[in-house]
Amino acid sequence: MSDTAIIVNTVVAVLATVLLIVRFRLNPVVSLVIGAAYLGLTAGLGVEGTVEAITGGFGDILAEVGLLIAFGVLTGAMLQRAGAIERLVAMLLRVCGPRGMPYATAVTVGTVLQSIFVDVLLVISAPLARRLAPRIGDHGLPRMATALAIGLECGIVLMVPGVGALALAGLLGVPLGTMLLAGFVLVVPTVLIATAIMTFVFRRGWWDPIRDEQAELAAAGPVTGGSPAGGPSTDDAGPAATAAAPDREPLAAAAAPSSTTLTDAGPMRRDVSLLLLFTPLLVALLLIAAGAVLEVAEVSVPVLAFVAEPVIALLIGLIGTTVVCSYATGRTAVEESVAGGFRESGQILILTGVGGSLATTIQKAGLGDILGQYFSATTVAPLLMVWVIAAVLHVAIGSVTISAITAAGVLAPVAPIIGLSPVLVALAAGAGSLFAVHVTSNTFWLLQSLMGQTTRGALKTCSVGVSVASVVAIGIILPMSLVF
Incomplete structure (x- = not known):
């Protein structure tokens, strides 16, 4: 089959997947499998080869990151239940x-x-951010809403143990320690710079409380403390209008640790320090990072190498979190958290797996060899291309994770051919998938409702804010290519 035919069929497969999701509202998992099947058959893999690519790609990526995602989600579920x-x-x-x-x-x-499932993290943190907004000075609401949106979305696809970052690392064969270190190097300056840019813009008059904040909040005027007057109106709330309104208790109710501190799981049974709650997770991440450093330094310490393996490190973190949270909240609360975590991780695992199916089919179709003829690792073209593909897919689909996985899958076969570090492809795909978070995203509507914004306001804080972070991120990734 000619190179042109393979490129055309790959484009058709990706566009068909987008069309099925957006126009016909077909489940993304089913749509990705259909796209992979079409590409395999039209690229000459045959029935058996196509099925093997789909199932093999699904199994390979889950073997790489399945346990990591499950351990991360379960750890986050317990921390959330403990009021951390x-x-x-x-x-x-x-x-x-x-x-x-x-x-x-x-x-x-x-x-x-x-490590905390994004919707759960958002529903818990948004009301807290909203209560803090009046206390941080001018334009407190848009600044906190933007900071929350940027941090949430960047972390999902760029920072281990974000589910998107884990999926990208598995898809591209990136050692998790490398993904953790590179992601941290990228995320911290990205969110700080993007937040500073948006703060500058808001202070130059780009925020109108009358039009950008929901009526009851704007009518309350500026306040110096306490909570905003009233909860979000459902008149302009979109699909998430039924989301729980921010609770209006003073922030102090969630502050000092005590045996009577309330969480959504009820009273904590024992006084446990915040540092102790997070220690197991932090130890796990430090072990993974240490493993990456030792690998680069070519130092062999068998015991440390074992515990630094991502699966073992996150297992240690999960066990430690279980022990601490059992002491803090009781065994029943931990068991309920684990049950909820398994429910949350199921959809993530399946979606990650079918993303691997499409990527494997693209690889076996020979797209990597074709694109490898036009790119070299000494140019920025491959990274810009994967960023653009992810950005376009996100605008169409509205899912950060799906667009990142699909874009990375297109260029995954190119990386080893031209000598480009796979971690750069993963980061570029993640950065591009952040562009233009908009009304097709559940995160958009949750932020709009829970932060007391109108749709116009959410477009400024969420859509523009995260898009700024996307552009800042690719601007940092390009010079990073000189190091990684």
Whole structure:
């Protein structure tokens, strides 16, 4: 089959997948499998070869990251049940002060809290951010909303253990320690720079409380403390209008750790320090990072090499979190958290697997050999191309994870041929998938509703804010290609 035919059929397969999801509202998992099947058959793989590519790609990527995703989600579910997020926000407020909270929120959400399932993290953190908004000075609401949006979305696809970052690492064969270190190097400056840019824009008059905040919140006027007056209106809330309104208790209710501190799981049974709650997860991430450093330094320490393996490190973190949270909240609460975590991780695992199916089919169709003739690792063209593909897919589909996985799959076969580091392809795909988070995204509507914004306001804080982060990220990735 000619090179042109393979390229055309690959484009048709990707466009057909997008069309099935957007126009016919077919489940993304089914749509990705259909796209992979079409490409395999039209590329000459035959029935048996096509089925083998689909099932083999599914199994390969789940073998690589399936346990990692499950361990990460379960760890996050227990931390959420223990009230760790509320207490962490209160601690950041004490340490960073009101004016530093947007930056502290963006960095923390984009790094440390990525083990928590994104919708759960958003529903818990958004009401806290909204209560903090009046206390951080001018334009507090848009600054906190933007910081939260940027941190959430960047962390998902760029920072281990974000589910998108894990999927991209597995898809491209990137060692998880390398993905962790490279992601951290990218995420921290990205969220800080993007948040600073948006703060500058808001202070130059780009935010109108009358039109950008929901009526009852804007009518309340500026306040110096406490909580905003009223919850979000459902008049302009979109699909997430039924989301729970932010609770209106003072922030102090979620602050000081005590045996009577309330969480959505009920009272904590014992007083456990915030550092102790997060210690197992932090130890796991440090072990993974240490393994990557030892590998680069070509130092062999068998025991450390074993515990630094991502699966073992996250297992240690999961076991440690289970012990600490069992002490803090009781065995019943932990068991309920684990059950909820398994429900959340199921859809993520299947979606990740079928993303691997499409990527494997593209690889076996020979697209990598074809594109490898036109690109070289000394140019920025491959990274810009994967960024653009991910951005276009995200605009059409509205899913950060799906667009990142699909875009990375297109150029995954190219990386080894031209000598381009796969971690750069993973980061570029993740950065591109952040572009233009808009009304097709559940995150958009949750932020709009829970932060008390109108749709117009959410387009500024979420859509524009995360798009700025996407552009900043690719601007940082390109010079990173000189190092990785």
